Amino acid sequence: MQTMPQITAIIPAGGVGERAKASWNGMAIPKQYRLIKDKAMLLHTVDALLAHPMMTSVVIGVADKDDWIETLSLPPQCIVSRTGGATRADTVLNTLIASDLDDNAWVMVHDGARPGLPFANLDALIQQCIQADSGGILALPVSDTVKRQRSHQTLPVIERTIDRQGLWLAQTPQLFKKAQLENALQQALQAGFVVTDEASAIEFVGESCLLVKGHWKNIKVTWPEDFELVEYFL
Ligand SMILES: Nc1ccn([C@@H]2O[C@H](COP(=O)(O)OP(=O)(O)OP(=O)(O)O)[C@@H](O)[C@H]2O)c(=O)n1
Numbered sequence: 001m002q003t004m005p006q007i008t009a010i011i012p013a014g015g016v017g018e019r020a021k022a023s024w025n026g027m028a029i030p031k032q033y034r035l036i037k038d039k040a041m042l043l044h045t046v047d048a049l050l051a052h053p054m055m056t057s058v059v060i061g062v063a064d065k066d067d068w069i070e071t072l073s074l075p076p077q078c079i080v081s082r083t084g085g086a087t088r089a090d091t092v093l094n095t096l097i098a099s100d101l102d103d104n105a106w107v108m109v110h111d112g113a114r115p116g117l118p119f120a121n122l123d124a125l126i127q128q129c130i131q132a133d134s135g136g137i138l139a140l141p142v143s144d145t146v147k148r149q150r151s152h153q154t155l156p157v158i159e160r161t162i163d164r165q166g167l168w169l170a171q172t173p174q175l176f177k178k179a180q181l182e183n184a185l186q187q188a189l190q191a192g193f194v195v196t197d198e199a200s201a202i203e204f205v206g207e208s209c210l211l212v213k214g215h216w217k218n219i220k221v222t223w224p225e226d227f228e229l230v231e232y233f234l
């Protein structure tokens with residue numbers, strides 16, 4: 001009988017949410033702790049991941065001086081790791097290094113700021129990666145016309161239209177084997193490469209990565225108005 005692979009999730013949650021300008025009782029609050037339908041955004045994100053039967057634990061990477069995390073009632077599968085770094089990629093790498101995961105374990109990285117992950121997309125990513133024995137990410141094919149802005153203009157002006165054929169917008173979760181991801185992040189960061197998602201590190205070391213269709217509900221809460229949208233469908 002084949003055993004079901006187990007997956008550990010890492011949630012980078014060490015950001016301050018500068019662009020989202022979230023507040024609580026008039027106090028600035030990192031966006032992942034703002035309440036959405038009476039529940040902190042981070043808890044929505046945790047619950048979305050734990051809905052999957054293969055998800056055995058969730059490691060949350062937070063800033064060293066984060067007091068908010070203590071205010072949450074986290075499920076028992078959660079581990080808080082005070083491994084937040086200067087950038088999202090640093091937080092992910094620090095958290096991976098601090099974990100005692102096997103090199104061959106599947107690790108899923110998912111933004112704390114994506115609380116609306118639908119189960120069907122999460123499952124599709126897991127099934128396709130395991131079947132292909134390959135890392136992969138959720139992403140959305142670009143459906144609008146894409147413009148490049150001309151540089152050095154006071155007002156934004158179009159320079160040209162980019163061919164959208166074959167363009168995708170990367171989301172998370174992003175799923176890889178632990179050693180592969182750790183090694184790729186280490187190499188990319190040491191080389192000074194700007195790593196905005198895990199897949200960019202994998203690309204940096206020349207390895208391949210599956211694209212699996214995501215969902216608009218899996219929006220990254222980035223701007224103040226994004227709260228209204230997730231509030232609507234969560
Ligand atoms: N040094 C950092 C920066 C970000 N993140 C996390 O990475 C995810 C996606 O990042 P983003 O949406 O950019 O969050 P912030 O950095 O908090 O937002 P902003 O850039 O507006 O400050 C979030 O869950 C955020 O907490 C992190 O763990 N460590």
Ligand SMILES: C[C@](O)(CO)[C@H](O)COP(=O)(O)O
Pocket residue numbers: 088111169170171172196197198220222
């Ligand atoms: C990882 C990510 O969510 C993929 O779209 C994105 O790159 C994070 O970007 P941010 O600027 O750190 O929000």
